[in-house]
Amino acid sequence: MGTKTVDETGAETGTEAKTDEEKADVTKKADAADSTDTDEVAEHDDAEDEVTAEATEAGSSGVGQGAGAVVSAALGLVSLTGGWIGTVAAARETLIGQLETASNAGVSTQIKEVYGDAWQTSALWAGVFALAALIVGVVVLARPAFGTPGKPQAVWIKSVAWGGVALGVIGLLLAVLKYTDALLGLPSAG
Numbered sequence: 001m002g003t004k005t006v007d008e009t010g011a012e013t014g015t016e017a018k019t020d021e022e023k024a025d026v027t028k029k030a031d032a033a034d035s036t037d038t039d040e041v042a043e044h045d046d047a048e049d050e051v052t053a054e055a056t057e058a059g060s061s062g063v064g065q066g067a068g069a070v071v072s073a074a075l076g077l078v079s080l081t082g083g084w085i086g087t088v089a090a091a092r093e094t095l096i097g098q099l100e101t102a103s104n105a106g107v108s109t110q111i112k113e114v115y116g117d118a119w120q121t122s123a124l125w126a127g128v129f130a131l132a133a134l135i136v137g138v139v140v141l142a143r144p145a146f147g148t149p150g151k152p153q154a155v156w157i158k159s160v161a162w163g164g165v166a167l168g169v170i171g172l173l174l175a176v177l178k179y180t181d182a183l184l185g186l187p188s189a190g
Helices: 020-081 084-100 107-146 155-179
Strands: 004-006 012-014
Touching (some): 020 107, 084 107
16 A cells, blocks of 8 residues: 655645546546536627617617607607797897887887797797707607518607607697787787
């Protein structure tokens, strides 16, 4: 019987030496384990790449449609509440009306030039925002018909887009009524 000793690296040394066949078997088993691990890692990486690609495709189309729906709703809201551009344009028309109207002009002329044109300019800009909201909302709702078949549109995107379309229709209707003086027309001077 031989003696066995273990050195610091954990390798056995001693009088009993392993045969070449035993060493070859250990080497083959280690190589087989390494190749199996490598194959599993490669398969795992391929599966992750496929999932990432699918998520990117689904996410990118959903993000654009979602952003469009939110923009549509925001434009519809601006058409109802008034925006900075409409306010500045109306103030500009008021100033132009004040500058062009003679001080000896009649009251009805002063009302029309100073306030009427500004009112119509404000209505015109509200109509532009409403029309933009309507167009963007309809494009978002129609997009799935021209996209990838079998990929449904998220429910929240449809809801927000329909909200933008509704706000656009209401804003456009109010802008037309305001512009034609059917809604809150200018007071008469006489």
